[in-house]
Amino acid sequence: MVELNIVDAIKYALEQEMDRDKDVIILGEDIGKNGGVFRATQGLYDKFGPERVLDTPLNESGIIGFAVGMSLYGIKAVPEIQFIDFIFPAFDQILSELAKFRYRSGGQFTCPVVIRSPYGGGVRGAHYHSQSPESLFAHTPGLKVVVPSNPYDAKGLLISAIRSNDPVIFMEPKRIYRAFKEEVPEDDYTVPLESAAITREGKDVTLISYGAMLHITMDAADLASEEGIDCEVIDLRTIYPLDIDTIEESVKKTGRVISVTEAPKTAGFGAELSALVAERWIEYMEAPIIRVAGYDVPFPFVLEHDYMPTPERVLDSIRYVYNY
């Protein structure tokens, strides 16, 4: 066991997988000598050399397209997009190519690239260093979308993603990259994709979240428990395809559901969660199905903490559905 924060857990996972399999190659902007702008690849350039740790030209569609091409040839390419806000130039390579290669070729060509990228707000990053576009990827058949919320999962999920034969968008909650440390096994282990965790058991209200918002959600659950409301918290971990059984069990038990996400509310991933509940288990519902989310504006700068869900906002929703 070692004590690691999230960003170090990710670095460990990369290093161990690169040790294990010489066909794992990482690439991206400033990931080499510089070790990544968040230092997630620190030391890997020195250890594995420029042939396996590629500092690329400044072009995200290039990075993903190049990775797709490598992976078709049997390389496990793990590109980093410096901030997920800069993934949009690569959208065509992701939606049209990465997601559809297996399908369009009748299963002949596969490109199980793992795209790592820091996402989310709370770091004074403004419009272009704060966004959380998971719902766009969750609307894209062929992709898997993974969002860890703690160091243990970060390492175990990244290793699973790297060993998966499907492409994965691996979104890293940069706001909590260094927020806390946890015991993490030094050895190699996996946390299965498509399986959620019950981070807190409870019987009154189901709170569903992932990534950085999981911690806001947990804080809200703590506040609620002081008021005698017993919340269950689900950490989705993989948001697409998601773990429907864990949600079902919890929702049927509590009859009250709140999702907590940080992207703009409209057509965000909270909508999918609400819709799933409303079409499958509405008869269990004892209150409206609530989304606590970012507001429908571009991500702000000085007002970011007014923008993002806070424990207080989540708590108000908990009270609302509890007392409904």
Place this chain on the structure above:
Amino acid sequence: MVELNIVDAIKYALEQEMDRDKDVIILGEDIGKNGGVFRATQGLYDKFGPERVLDTPLNESGIIGFAVGMSLYGIKAVPEIQFIDFIFPAFDQILSELAKFRYRSGGQFTCPVVIRSPYGGGVRGAHYHSQSPESLFAHTPGLKVVVPSNPYDAKGLLISAIRSNDPVIFMEPKRIYRAFKEEVPEDDYTVPLESAAITREGKDVTLISYGAMLHITMDAADLASEEGIDCEVIDLRTIYPLDIDTIEESVKKTGRVISVTEAPKTAGFGAELSALVAERWIEYMEAPIIRVAGYDVPFPFVLEHDYMPTPERVLDSIRYVYNY
């Protein structure tokens, strides 16, 4: 009055707006001499010349970025993306630039570009000539998303879009471009953005749709009425920001809601509709809130009619919620 199909109504709207305002410029691939691959710009090159009808190089981010730049200077740029499946290379220009310019500049710089693009399946177009990515744009504050379902609205909404001071994604249902004709005023008129239409009044079940799927929905409503189920059909017309009042009134009346959309179900726009209802009016609901949608696979080719919502599939959902 003239009898027009949708694609001709669009051409008329473009021509009339270009007649009215010499600062309206259209651009895109093959829109000049060729008149557009769907002929939506036929004749405009001859009439307005190559300075106002620009055949561009093959680069969608170029088309949109160039349009953004023109519009900052006061030109009303109306680019065409040949198929909306090819809009993804332009995603960065749309999400990072077009949608955010007004906001990021504190209201100083505006770029009210209208992006026209044929969307949707049912024309044997396979993966890359069939998609319906409206939910991605509806998750993008700053954009308006408009989807007409008939010639009258197509003309009136496009004129509204062109006169709007906000950027608009104008999605054209190519499956029904030429499916039917309707009386359309020759004069200039507008259909307001952000206002839905009740295409059919009813009291038992609310069906919400737009674009090509509106017609599948109407067919389903006809089938249902033969069984004595009285459906109300809402044509959203503008899906973002949407007309909440029209939905509210209908939903409260019927207590049963089904959305019909053709994109993959997960995180599609139907999810937003379900979520809105489930968080605002769940106490009125007498049945699960149902999404009839495309399946969560890349758009198929020979099996496309199995993939897309049909009146039969919608009818089954109507029966289900009615008898719930």
Place this chain on the structure above:
Amino acid sequence: MRKILNLDGSIAKNTEEPIIPNDELLHWYEIMVQIRTLDTKGIRLQRQGRVGFHIFTTGQEGHIGIAAALGSDDWVYPAYREHGAALLRGLPLEDIIHHLFANDLDTQKGRRLPGLFGEKNINFVNPSAPIGTQIVQAAGTAYASKYKKDGNVVAVFFGDGATSSNDFHSGMNFGAVFKTPTLFVCMNNQWAISVPLHQQTAAEKIVDKAIGYGIHGIQVDGNDILAMYQVAKEAVERARNGEGPTFIEALTYRLGPHTSSDDPSRYREDSDVENWKNKDPIVRFKKYLIKKGILTEDQDKEMWDHYDNLINELIDQASKRPLPSIETMFDDVYETLPWHLKEQLEEVKKYSNR
């Protein structure tokens, strides 16, 4: 511009005739005949409503020369007019026909517009439809081969229109910076649907684009299969020697419409087409073969007849096959079927009578 064959099939002055075994030359020609025949049949089937779509290769058969310079372990990324390269690499003719009909024997499982196919076992990559995406992928694949020290090269085809695409820019740049063993082959057929070359770029020559990336560039007569072979052979050698990518601009012409949906009379002059018909790569190569004594007019006629009949037969067989099963709508999205696709499969089965 590199050129070896004159229009009359003789060898151009001051050029060397490449040494290629006769049976290989004949084989190239045979494939030219096959794909030209496929075009005639394909458009007819489309007009009859028997297949959904047709893409033409007519006029661009010179690309077979590029493919001929590659080894069987090398990779090819086609644009969509390179059926000849696939056949040369060993794709069975009937596979193309089943694919045209998108039937149950289509190895693409009936999922693609006819003409957009790939085959893993001949390293012929499944193409997209968004223009240009394959260019940077090809650079990545070549990097992978270089990393693994396999010595394989990757040839990627694309049009003149595609040089405007984002992925051309990143592909050329990544290829150059990482010195990948890639042949970037631009089949400059002068048109991108209705957009002529001079509205696509203001560069004097497309090959000049190589300079800005620090890539070795060469312009070649794309309707001259021998010149195509020769420049590709040199580029393959450079690539295998670790000298990095080569950009090849092949001057050619699309003699047919863009696809079955296109009407070129709206935007280009017949005289232009006629002009280029005189440079038909098949006619020119045939003249060479006849001059060389490898082919007679009779043998030639026999060959055309043979493939006409064979392809008719294959069409007959393929057209009788059923569609792919409804299950094929859901497999290959992921390696295994997630719960929601299982649910959706059950649902769709209720409505489908397959």
Place this chain on the structure above:
Amino acid sequence: MRKILNLDGSIAKNTEEPIIPNDELLHWYEIMVQIRTLDTKGIRLQRQGRVGFHIFTTGQEGHIGIAAALGSDDWVYPAYREHGAALLRGLPLEDIIHHLFANDLDTQKGRRLPGLFGEKNINFVNPSAPIGTQIVQAAGTAYASKYKKDGNVVAVFFGDGATSSNDFHSGMNFGAVFKTPTLFVCMNNQWAISVPLHQQTAAEKIVDKAIGYGIHGIQVDGNDILAMYQVAKEAVERARNGEGPTFIEALTYRLGPHTSSDDPSRYREDSDVENWKNKDPIVRFKKYLIKKGILTEDQDKEMWDHYDNLINELIDQASKRPLPSIETMFDDVYETLPWHLKEQLEEVKKYSNR
């Protein structure tokens, strides 16, 4: 490479000294002093946690020469190291300071990372953060001016890293094809964060990229404000004469870190920095002014002191201002507030104490 000023401030052999009024030259210098001072203050404020972020212009003040060749109706698209151009075009210094603090007087309404600002009334476009997006927009704006026959030109700045971006490719291509009056100005400062030029491109010179687009290209000493002015003046003339865009590669160097978040010692040699410090554009220009008798050492010192004090004062004032109101979170998303933003504004007001 075009160059006019030697390092010692004398005029290089065989070049002509541009004729510029003395007060203008002094004004250019004054702005250099202002932005260099802003850098010293800005990073200190950031280190103290008083502002959120700082972007450096140090070493790239030569860009003022480009801006000086433009008229007030012309447009500028900055990358993010062109504060000097904004000031030269008339932006009040206090506006930059309010913007640094993202306070209620920030004309960007506190929405941007400090350093990313634009001003409509000086035609200085609000920059993005995704690299390169402005390049093609600038071509579009120039087209609009050409279409309206306004005679205005558009200068767009971007880095060496940005030449790899998609929007560089489309911007250069669209600009060339539509012959727009655009100055494409690449401030080649040798680095894109930690990526050195030779890993960014394999081209010998960035200016070679112009060839592939059919654009007139010119390389200039970016630390020589007179040479910058001169090449820009020629390019503006070409543009106004309808001769289309010009690509200018300005060789310069980022003397500071990439931004306040960067530690350049991780990836580059101090000796390299020292080397370039000798070519400091401010020092060189100062020597010229002194040689010319327009400036004395005393006046120079006074000027630095003056702006040091002035900026301190402005910082003092700006730092006391409140944050923008909570309403500013919702306006400017659209021209008018839709229902859902009204609802959200009401909600957020409950939690905010502003």
